Amino acid sequence: MITRTVSKNPRTTRGDLVNDLQRAGTKVTKATISNTLRRQGLKSCSARRVPLLKPVHVQARLKFAREHLDDPEEDWEDVIWSDETKIELFGKNSTRRVWRRKNAELHPKNTIPTVKHGGGNIMLWGCFSAKGPGRLIRVKERMNGAMYREILSDNLLPSARALKMKRGWVFQHDNDPKHTARATKEWLHKKHFKVLEWPSQSPDLNPIENLWRELKVRVAQRQPQNITALEENCMEEWAKIPATC
Secondary structure, eight states: HHHHHHHHHHOOOOHHHHHHHHHHOOOOOOHHHOOOHHHOOEEEEEOOEEEOOOOHHHHHHHHHHHHHOOOOOHHHHEEEEEEEEESSSSSOOOOEEEHHHHHHHHTTGGGGEOOTTTOOOEEEEEETTTEEEEEEEEEEEEOOHHHHHHHHHHHHHHHHHHHTTOTOEEEOOOHHHHHHHHHHHHHHHHHTTEEEEEOOSSGGGGTTTHHHHHHHHHHHHHHHSSHHHHHHHHHHHHHHOOOTO
16 A cells, blocks of 8 residues: 555655554554665655646657757757856755655656746856856846846857857757847847757756756855855856866
């Protein structure tokens, strides 16, 4: 019953199982439940947060995967990946634990859907390529389309030059309204930047997410005590991240 219950609903807690079994006339401890599930290859893990996907998003992601399935590795070395992220000064985001088997962390039952945009913190814009990190800047005001284009104007081409990108390199950003606004598209076209077509609701496909996680872990270890220190730590640790990280 225990294994069947958590397989059907991985968010079931040990307390839930104890109560269910008691109502069925069986008295067990939480330790017994943990041991039973471990013997079945199940362990308690934090649920992964993933984008909330509608069928149209699933189809778009599948189309993107099929179109690039056979792309040689060298093609991806010509891409500059970019994104924005928020870094908290104190505290961690709340987690939810689930019972799952090894390598099943991304099964829908074992994840927590999230919707984009939804102690102090700072917002950052950054980019990188296979050759290493590009520029990282703090976004001090609420970003709009004009500000985003200014960020690209000041930082994208200098990053490409510093990274020694080949002629014809490709720029990646997601489908945030500021990124897909007509004025932004026209600006990119005028500057002759090639843009990678990107499926909606797919931040988890962007390899920069791994870089953001590395940055946040490094900064958290330094335990900054104020926003100024947080920004300084971010810039210092970003510069230390190697291309092979």
